[in-house]
Amino acid sequence: MADTRVSTNNLDSFWMPFTANRQFKQDPRMLVSAKGMYYKNAEGRQILDGTAGLWCVNAGHARPKIVEAIATQAGELDYAPAFQMGHPKAFELASRLTAMLPSPMDHVFFTNSGSESVETALKIALAYHRAKGNGSKFRLLGRERGYHGVNFGGISVGGIVSNRKMFGTLLTGVDHIRHTHDLERNAFTRGVPEHGEEFADDLEQVITLHDPSTIAALIVEPVAGSTGVLIPPKGYLEKLRAICDKHDILLIFDEVITGFGRLGTPFAVDYFGVMPDLITTAKGITSGTVPMGAVFLQKKIYDAFMNGPEHVIEFFHGYTYSGHPLACAAALATLDTYAEEGLLTKGAMDADEPGDGKGLGTYWQTALHSLRGMPHVIDIRNIGLVGAIELESIPGAPTKRAFNAFLKAYEKGVMIRTTGDIIALSPPLIVEDHHIDEIVATLAMVLKDLE
Numbered sequence: 001m002a003d004t005r006v007s008t009n010n011l012d013s014f015w016m017p018f019t020a021n022r023q024f025k026q027d028p029r030m031l032v033s034a035k036g037m038y039y040k041n042a043e044g045r046q047i048l049d050g051t052a053g054l055w056c057v058n059a060g061h062a063r064p065k066i067v068e069a070i071a072t073q074a075g076e077l078d079y080a081p082a083f084q085m086g087h088p089k090a091f092e093l094a095s096r097l098t099a100m101l102p103s104p105m106d107h108v109f110f111t112n113s114g115s116e117s118v119e120t121a122l123k124i125a126l127a128y129h130r131a132k133g134n135g136s137k138f139r140l141l142g143r144e145r146g147y148h149g150v151n152f153g154g155i156s157v158g159g160i161v162s163n164r165k166m167f168g169t170l171l172t173g174v175d176h177i178r179h180t181h182d183l184e185r186n187a188f189t190r191g192v193p194e195h196g197e198e199f200a201d202d203l204e205q206v207i208t209l210h211d212p213s214t215i216a217a218l219i220v221e222p223v224a225g226s227t228g229v230l231i232p233p234k235g236y237l238e239k240l241r242a243i244c245d246k247h248d249i250l251l252i253f254d255e256v257i258t259g260f261g262r263l264g265t266p267f268a269v270d271y272f273g274v275m276p277d278l279i280t281t282a283k284g285i286t287s288g289t290v291p292m293g294a295v296f297l298q299k300k301i302y303d304a305f306m307n308g309p310e311h312v313i314e315f316f317h318g319y320t321y322s323g324h325p326l327a328c329a330a331a332l333a334t335l336d337t338y339a340e341e342g343l344l345t346k347g348a349m350d351a352d353e354p355g356d357g358k359g360l361g362t363y364w365q366t367a368l369h370s371l372r373g374m375p376h377v378i379d380i381r382n383i384g385l386v387g388a389i390e391l392e393s394i395p396g397a398p399t400k401r402a403f404n405a406f407l408k409a410y411e412k413g414v415m416i417r418t419t420g421d422i423i424a425l426s427p428p429l430i431v432e433d434h435h436i437d438e439i440v441a442t443l444a445m446v447l448k449d450l451e
């Protein structure tokens, strides 16, 4: 009988996502286990997780409570149909989650990923205006350098050229406002940048161009993560909110990265004090253990669908795995872990003394900014427990310098992420000062050693 096992010598069959496949397969970086702040690779080396996996493992790896909850659930109720049937943990989780958000954000729709949350939110927004008798509101607005996952709605409202250009016309009726990244005025800002509130005026301009009666929603990441940690300038989000209100346009915050403690508050809405109409989340909801996403929506939106005959389905949308029992069990145990260990405020700026058990935001900030002046560094920025170091590109070879930094950091035992020539960092929220020191010391060596 043929041996069907795939050995690590045969890497050909798997077409890896968002990966330079040919490079990887020549020099694979294979992770085989993980615990707390560390991965272990196939060579048996510890790799410090400077990125919480892909911005998701907020509670740290292999936390016993979460592992046990998933295992128990698998033996108790492995699956329940998501349509016309329910199971208690989905309702319990929905109540727990909505209780974490300020009123009136009091309903939740479950998905399986950030991309699905985005598609769901965009569809809710379009259907909401129709339900209210405003079917002419069909346009969706996004922002340059926005990342909203990889499905067609998400790449259409998203603003990353390489994610769009291979795929034809995308959704029609979409437009974008400018991003807010302004190195000239805001380089080396600690926390929220001072300059750029006026970028929000773009919104008024785009709305006027298309006429407000045609515009359904604007989607933005409060802090753009995947395109390099772009932090909104002071007053910017408030202004977007006011303009959306003025024109009856729904505001969607994509909190797939910022949700669940990344900014030192439970959600970005808590950090910035600006309330959108819908919030998309995923990742940290289960600390990355089981795929899950969720869209939060205000009561007025839910209520707009709850009319018509009672036996008729109100919203024709959903996934086979919406509110999957394993994901719900994982999420409930994750929320317990966050609460018991105070992880959702761990990135707050309230202390810079190592080991005092309070927020690490200031410590993180000081440590990252200590890399100012290192070779190639043209900006350092931070908020909560996320940060970015922007490097000057090698002329004619954009992305190469940061990619080399990624390879060198991995060799030295630290996992970082890069996008363009930007190094992005987002450690699990269980990070301690000595891990931060290790990340920064490794980066210092890497930067000195870069071409």
Ligand code: PMP
Residues within 6 Å of the ligand: 112, 113, 114, 115, 116, 118, 147, 148, 149, 150, 221, 225, 226, 254, 255, 256, 257, 282, 283
């Ligand atoms: N939105 C944002 C803001 C994200 O950062 C991501 C993933 N990095 C997504 C959506 C897509 O999430 P997923 O990969 O789970 O589909």
